[in-house]
Amino acid sequence: MPANNAPIYTRVADVQWITSATTANTTADLTSGTIYQVFSADTTNGGYVQRMRFRPLGTNVATVARIWINNGSTTATAANNVLWDEVSLALTTVSQTSALSVTEIPINFALPPSYRFYVTLGTSVAAGYDVITVGGKY
Numbered sequence: 001m002p003a004n005n006a007p008i009y010t011r012v013a014d015v016q017w018i019t020s021a022t023t024a025n026t027t028a029d030l031t032s033g034t035i036y037q038v039f040s041a042d043t044t045n046g047g048y049v050q051r052m053r054f055r056p057l058g059t060n061v062a063t064v065a066r067i068w069i070n071n072g073s074t075t076a077t078a079a080n081n082v083l084w085d086e087v088s089l090a091l092t093t094v095s096q097t098s099a100l101s102v103t104e105i106p107i108n109f110a111l112p113p114s115y116r117f118y119v120t121l122g123t124s125v126a127a128g129y130d131v132i133t134v135g136g137k138y
Contacts, residue, residue, distance in 0.1 A: 010048050010136025016040070018119075020057060020128035025120040029078040030068050036119045038131045041072075041111040045138035049107040049117065053134070054087070056101070058094040058127030065089055065119055065129070067105065072114030084117075089129065110138075 018036045025033035041047030054065055066086045073080045085105060092100050111117075119131050 008138065010138055011045075012137050014039075014047060014135050014137045015132065016135075017130060017132040019130050021119060021121060021131055022125050022128040024063070024122060024124040026122065027120075030070070030075050030081040030083075030118060030120065031078050032076070033120070035068075035075060036131060037116055038119050039111075039117040039133040039135060041113060041115045042137040043114050046111050046113045046115070047135055047137045048110045049133060049135040051107055051134050052105045052117070052119075053130075053132045054089055054103040054105075055130040055132065056089070056092040056127065057130060058092070058100075060089070060092045060125035060127050060129070061123060062091040063089050063125055064122035065103075065131075066122070068118040068120065069111075070116045070118055072112075072116060075118065081118075089121075092127075094127070107133075107135075 023034040
């Protein structure tokens with residue numbers, strides 16, 4: 001018999017973001033370099049992440065964004081981090097007549113208490129990205 005057969009819902013919406021992610025990090029395990037924390041689950045009940053958006057702030061070279069899950073402990077220990085996904089971010093050129101394209105990644109899963117999402121960029125970019133995470137706290 002399942003421990004919980006009733007659906008659960010977040011108690012409050014939770015939108016977290018970082019502004020102007022610009023610096024590259026080529027480490028393969030998140031243990032050093034520039035990392036951007038983009039979501040932290042509630043420390044008691046955990047959280048739910050629906051999606052993550054990468055909004056370019058102007059002219060940037062192409063890069064890759066890597067999305068990491070951390071178990072709530074130090075990122076300096078490789079065993080605390082796992083690469084969840086990565087997405088190519090296309091070259092962008094600021095324009096006053098055309099909108100810059102937003103890249104959105106569906107996540108759609110619950111995080112245990114104190115777990116976190118981090119983002120790294122494969123190459124440094126000039127204008128940067130706002131990274132917005134949409135979810136909720138249990």
